[in-house]
Amino acid sequence: MKLDPKVPSGPLETKWSNYLRDVKLVSPNNKRKHKIIVVGTGLAGASAAASLAELGYNVQTFCITDSARRAHSIAAQGGINAAKNYQNDGDSVWRLFYDTIKGGDYRSRESNVYRLAENSNQIIDQAVAQGVPFGRDYGGLLDNRSFGGAQVSRTFYSRGQTGQQLLLGAYQAMMRMVHAGKIESYVRHEMLDLVVIDGKARGIITRDLVDGSINKWEADAVILCTGGYGNVFYLSTNAKNSNVTAAWRCHKRGAAFANPCFVQIHPTCIPVSGDYQSKLTLMSESLRNDGRVWVPRDPEDSRPPNEIPEEDRYYYLEERYPSFGNLVPRDVASRNAKLVTDDGMGVGDSGLAVYLDFRDAIKRDGKDAIKAKYGNLFDMYENITDDNPYEVPMRIFPAVHYTMGGLWVDYNLMSNIPGLFVAGEANFSDHGANRLGASALMQGLSDGYFIIPYTVGDYIAGEELPKVSKDHEAFDEAAKDSQEQLDKLLNVKGDKTVIEFHRELGKIMWDKVGISRSKEGLEQAIEEIRSLREEFWQNVRVPGDANYYNKYLEFAARVADYFELAELMALDALDRDESCGCHLRDEFQTEEGEAIRNDEKYAYVSAWEFLDVNGKLETKLHKEDLNFEFVELKQRSYK
Amino acid sequence: MSTMTINLKIWRQKNTEAKGEFQVYKLNDVNEHMSFLEMLDVLNENLIKEGKDPVEFDYDCREGICGSCNLVVNGRAHGPKRLTAVCQLHMRTYSDGDTIVIEPPRAAAFPVIKDLVVDRSAFDRIIEAGGYVSVKTGAAPEANLIPVQEEVANQAFDYATCIGCGACVAACPNSSASLFTASKLAHLNRLPQGKPEREKRTVAMVQQMEAEGFGDCSNYAECEAVCPVGISISSIAEMRKNYLKAIF
Incomplete structure (x- = not known):
């Protein structure tokens, strides 16, 4: 197996523009002769399908849910990063690139991450033009919020539902091309295998989840946008149907799987309450701006949290990391929660939780101020746990959230099997060993709107792709x-x-x-x-x-x-x-x-x-x- | 932690053509902290162990955002809790010995696939008819070129939060999809980016809604009452106004 990352030479700032200058093109007349399969219709899949169909290719999309709009990208809460520098706080493509590669602990490719940062601004333009209702300020211009791992304010958001709004934008763009007759959309279809002919990806096998039939589909290229594999842990913040099957079957047909052990464990989730638990729910990272994380110093201490005096509380993040305190990155916060619970200091019935306490913030800013910031999250917490977080501290615990690993791809987002492209969370490409908040939406859409349409064209223009029959x-x-x-x-x-x-x-x-x-x-x-x-x-x-x-x-x-x-x-x-x-x-x-x-x-x-x-x-x-x-x-x- | 016994009356239907019927199950040791869907998971585990067919129902995110789940519980879409999708309903809402009736959302345009799973592809076809802004990838102007009044952006967002679950259809005596259709129109039609296609979009989506076999709106407002994200029926008034303007 030969793994050539195919990174263009030259300075970082011109690699992508040089690539675009030299990219091979397919003429409009020829585009309509080619068929492309897109598997998965989350941010990466829907945006890739729409963009390829707009170019004139014949696209077939497949998803396991009953509508393309239900892909799990829809659940992303916080936001999407872009280097617009609307805040005039010194942001730039370089800074976004640098934060992302550092956040990934230097285990990703410089060239890919730089291109991601370069594409970020276009994504915001595209989404706004589609009618994605981002948060705006009084003057009607786009607003930003801050996120972990950055010293600038560059995160665009639609309240706590940014993933939903971006996905609906991409889904609608895709449905527009269904209407135009350029996309055939197959829902409730699960990809079960990749078909490789003469060393190239030439089709897929699916199961129709309604009638159970096994079907064959041929194409000139296959684009896999099937998300991550966090559900290998059974409990995670992923949707119940999120799975690795399509990617894994490609792996078994020869596609290399990269960095499978890089799994992001999010520190603030609602803890497990019993064996019947089917999934875990994330509470936004933003809560750590005002909540203080602690456990009782004495593992035997069984008093209710509000009766435990200050000297008997162990604010372990503040004590161990005085300069970042409760705002340490996700990996550090998660690891420390595990350390204190391993030492028997965990709270709740299971002992597998720590407190996230808003008492001091409420005393300082008033209940109304806290409610204005986190009201919907507090309601969600109360709905699930039946505890009132204004009165008693939240109980939280880390949970599996995102997988940085995935199928190996080169600079073109193509796997080592020619014709098999992989985009979004399904590839390993941009986040290294740790993903920063608000970067997943950015990557999915950068891949789908602004990379795949060029690189797939380059592949099709440069390859001999004789017609294949489904009877092969x-x-x-x-x-x-x-x-x-x-x-x-x-x-x-x-x-x-x-x-x-x-x-x-x-x-x-x-x-x-x-x-x-x-x-x-x-x-x-x-x-x-x-x-x-x-x-x-x-x-x-x-x-x-x-x-x-x-x-x-x-x-x-x-x-x-x-x-x-x-x-x-x-x-x-x-x-x-x-x-x-x-x-x-x-x-x-x-x-x-x-x-x-x-x-x-x-x-x-x-x-x-x-x-x-x-x-x-x-x-x-x-x-x-x-x-x-x-x-x-x-x-x-x-x- | 208290546990309870719950009696369930669940709609079972082998496939679209088959005649369905209610079947009765008794579930012991239901934990108050279980979600409603986790309670059904437990029932299914028991059924599988007994060699019986588990109950099929749609779900995915279990966070109230994907819109997959759409059970009608004791006659009410998504169950008794306001502004809550059934995946976010918890068993503490119920008491020991309660009987719960679970049905699929019933509408001619939502044929049953199996048990509680229905085909909602009609919703996709309504969006396909015009629920978008016609802008190609790459053709977008700079994002801050067109300011959008904060109030307008917020209203657009409120309508855009529709999760496409179909509770509005299930609750409507006419099985109308007006709230679903109107919410998308109200989202796009009020934004400067969506205005050029306002009339065309409104007519196309309304006509598709009718073609799919959904009924018309008679202002019962049952849809608004069950909507898990609180979409307002003012959107329907707006849709009608725009529709009339467009066709006359």
Whole structure:
């Protein structure tokens, strides 16, 4: 396997403009002869589909939900970054680039991140023109808010529903092209395999989730925009149907999977309340501006929080990080919550929570001021927990939120399989080992609106793409594989449900491949994942049939893929003998518990190749060295 | 933490053509902190263990924003709590021994696929008819070139928060999709970016709504009462005004 990042030469500032100057074009007459498949209709998928269709290509979109508008991008709350410098506070493309690459702890490609920052301003223009109702000031101009990891105010927002509004903008652009006859949109369709012919991606296999039929679709290029894999942990802030299946099946057809162990764990989520818990709900990072995080100093202290006097409270973030206090980055806040609960100081019935207390802020600013800032979040919290956060401290705990890892792509956002492009959270490209807030929406739309339309054109213009038939044996084989796997799952007829297996897998992942990892724990995790996977295939019970709507069959196939991905994540974490961003290895930290990054040995992208050796899972690690020509690598410190 | 026993009466229907019927289930040990959908997850786990078919229902984000869930609970779309999608409803709303009736949203334009899952693709076709601003990628002017009055931007946002769940249709005695359609029109029509296409958009979307088999609006306002995000029916008045202006 050869991994060529294909980064254009020259200064950082001109790489993308030079690329655009030289990009190969497809003439309007020829565009209509080409068919492009887009899988997933979140920010990346919907924006890519709309833009390609506007150019004249024939596009087919596929999504698992009942409408393209329901992709999980819709749940993003806070905002989207752009280097407009409307605040005149010194922002620039360079600064946005620098903050993002530093925030990612120097584990991403300079060229890609710089292009992301360059595209950011156009995204805002595009969204406003579509009618996305961003927050505005009294003069009617666009407003900004501040987010973590930056010293400027560059985040555009639509109250707490920025993802919803941006996604609806992209979805509407896409529906406009459906109306124009340039997009065929298939909903309730799940991609189960990639079809590779003569070494190129030439189509996909889907299952119609309503009638259960397995279908074949041919194309000149396939663009995967299927989101992240956080649900491997069972509990996460992802939607229930978010999954890795499409990406994983591409991996099994030869696409390298990069940095699988880079998982963002968000510090402020509502804690688990019982075994029945199906998902976790995020509480915006902004709460840490006014809330103070603490636990009782004495693990035996069972007094209600309001009766615990000041001297018996351990404000651990403020004590350990006096200069950043409660506003340390996400990875640091999450890790420290785990440390204090591991030491028995956690609160609530489960002991797996810490307090986020607004008492002092309410005393200082008044209840009304706090309500004006966080009213909707406080209501949401009360609705879920039945506790009133104006009266008692919130209980919060970290939860899996976003995956920086994903399929490996080059500068063109193309995987190592020619013709297979990967955009949005599904690729590994721009966030390194840690993503900053308000950067995911930016990346999804930069990829979809402003990169894919050029790079896919360049590919189509430069390749021989003879017509392929759906009768080709590669289609038959892939379709047969998909059907057989479903039948196999249904035929196990064991005793344990899919959800039970998934919950157990999630626990292994959370305990041993979660906030902090150790060599010993990871090795145990690999053993446990393997034996649970074996049990899954012998004892899972999947109800119903394959020939009609069957949600638990969908889940079963996705969990089967999680079992394989989980092992790769642990292997990747084991390979990386350093702590960087969200990846903390217990062995590589200072005495005070700070991460020790090792740039000499680990400034590379881990790209894993799937090898099926006599039916046994095998993997091979390839390394893409990260060369930093333009920024100086520094250790992050928040003390 | 208290637990309760809940009696469930749930609509079961094998497929679109099949005749459906209510079936009764008893669920013990329901925890008050469970969400309503988690309660159904538990029921399904029990059914699977007993070798029976689980109840199919639509859901995804479980945060009240994706609009997938759309159960009608004791005759009310999304259940008893105002401004709350059914995925955000919790079992503490109920008491030990309660009976809960769960149905799909019923409308000719929303055929049942299985049990509580319905086909809402008619909504997509209404948006497809004109629910957008015709601007190509790359053709946008600088974002701050056209100021938008803060008040107008806020109103547009309020209408734009529609989650497309279809509760408005389920609650309407006429099965009208007026609130859904009008909310998108009210969002786009009042913004300077959306104004050039206002008339064309209004006519196209209203006519598509009728073509899909949704009923007309008779001002019952049941839609507004169940809308989980509180879309106002003033949007419907605005839609009618714009429609009449456009066709005469």
